[in-house]
Amino acid sequence: MTTTSAGLTAPFALARYRDGDAVRLGLVAGDRIRPLTAEDLGASDLNAFLAASDWDRLAALVGTGESLPLADVVLTAPVEPRQVLQTGANYREHVIELVAAGLTQNSDRTPEEARAFASSMMDERKANGEPYFFIGLPACVVGDDVPLVLPGYSEVHDWELELAVVIGREAFQVSREDALEHVAGYTIVNDITTRDLVFRKDMKEIGTDWYRAKNAPGFLPTGPFLVPAPFIDGADATVRLELNGEVMQNSSTADLLFDIPALIAGASQTMPLLPGDILLTGSPAGNGQHWKRFLRDGDVMTGSISGLGTQIVRCVGEAS
Template identity: 80%
Template sequence: MHTDRFEAPFALARRRDGDLVRTALVAGDRIRDLTAAELGAPELNAFLSDPDWDRLAALAAADGDWMPLSGAVLTAPVAPRQVLQAGANYRQHVIELVAAGLTQNSDRTPDEARAFAAKLMDERAAHGEPYFFIGLPACVVGDDVPLVLPAYSDVHDWELELAVVIGREAFRVAPEQAMDHVAGYTICNDITTRDLVFRADMKEIGTDWYRAKNAPGFLPTGPFLVPAPFVDGPDVNVQLALNGQTMQDASTSDLLFGIPALISGASQTMPLLPGDLLLTGSPAGNGQHWRRFLQDGDVMTGSIAGLGTQTVRCIAGAPPRTAAG
């Protein structure tokens, strides 16, 4: 059930109704299902390809079969065909990571290491390119289901992120046109199993994002899709609390590569499709920083200004079955 607010006049959501998932309109503390005729499209991704926000604004202001939002069970507000994720994209976070390594492996003082790292990041922003990897759409879930922590590791980590929801298809677009392809924004928590990020059996091949980030439910998303006209994506606060204690707290204004650069860069390889998710990176303050990882019974509360709040409850996964079992 959801009582958390967003600041926009209305937003989209997807509501569970028994075994069905229905596209819904949320306005204030009310929610109502949307028929294809009301949406003006056969399904949500088709609507996002050419969103008519004026149509939904009129519905949000009209009488209808509204229900209390507090009684609704919401799932992920989108059903993406592709999920792209940006890595190492918060400037200050990366500076601190690089500086920490330099102070351990060189004669630089902490201030000298941070200054050197800042220069590296500024050069990367000016002349480099965003770093992307891909996630599995099947991992996208709502916070209506608990996060099951696989028993094969004790180092499952959180990474709260602003997620761009693609609208009109984007293929090899310039940064100047990139924002024309944004339908809206939502919240994603990019769960990562830290001890699987690098292959122990063959370090030469580098990172293994498939195993580290793609267990069932590892992309809690939503609960709302807020239209782009209502969100200042380049400057919103991203905050995650673990059991009530703030662990991440930053602004997207610190992104090394901003949203237009990310959309443009990702679209150079493969078309971004309506409803796809593009995660923009996660700020400092994950479990690896705090040396504290997710445990059975933990509750993560992820908030992004203007997008509401998601609450994810963690439960321990079943131990792996033995050959005899």
């Protein structure tokens, strides 16, 4: 796989790349990557650096030292999170579509009435509700160098491209006003979901089963870059996913019901968010469930988010 910085607009970013059996941290600037040592970071490892991310220190290293052509290395996931928090039902238009469709099918409301009712529900939720969080397994975080193996136990594996917040300084019970002080940077995550496992069939009262639906190996393709927060406008970033060259998702984080400060503040009330953790912000309309088309062997997903580069995920069917 050829690695490029297409879509990466920041003057520099972090990435992790394969060096034989090891994985090394590097500083990406333009079409080159410079290996980073603990001495370069002023910290023992990536997460220790993110805890007090000194981006000026890294900016001073751009153009210095030995570097490699980015095209000659294989990038992997740019983060090593200890916790992965995910956000559900967080794009206003997407949720309105889902609610309105359900109302149209299950009541005598016209489509216009159903949409108006759903819109008022979402406005009320945004004003007085709370974000909906669940957790993923850090072991599912992989780079797009790893093919996405589609488990053979289902034929309804779906995509959900998302802007992911990378936590810097530890955040515990922080306010919305202080939340962005705890953001080190941003990256791309494709949150893969097996649709027919989302709801328990044996005991519907239990509700959703996110463990089985979202945590198969490789179900969180991440990266390829970790871009410093000062270079990204997380409040208005375009989230776009193409499947085999056809646009499936194309929206903006401006449509989030709960914005990034609200998500960080909300998630941090229960458990400290640690340096290097990732917080997924939700996925816009246009997933496979909407199109009635799910992932198949040979599919190629190309995901991009403003300023964060391009992620290419290749799907393979599980060997029988």
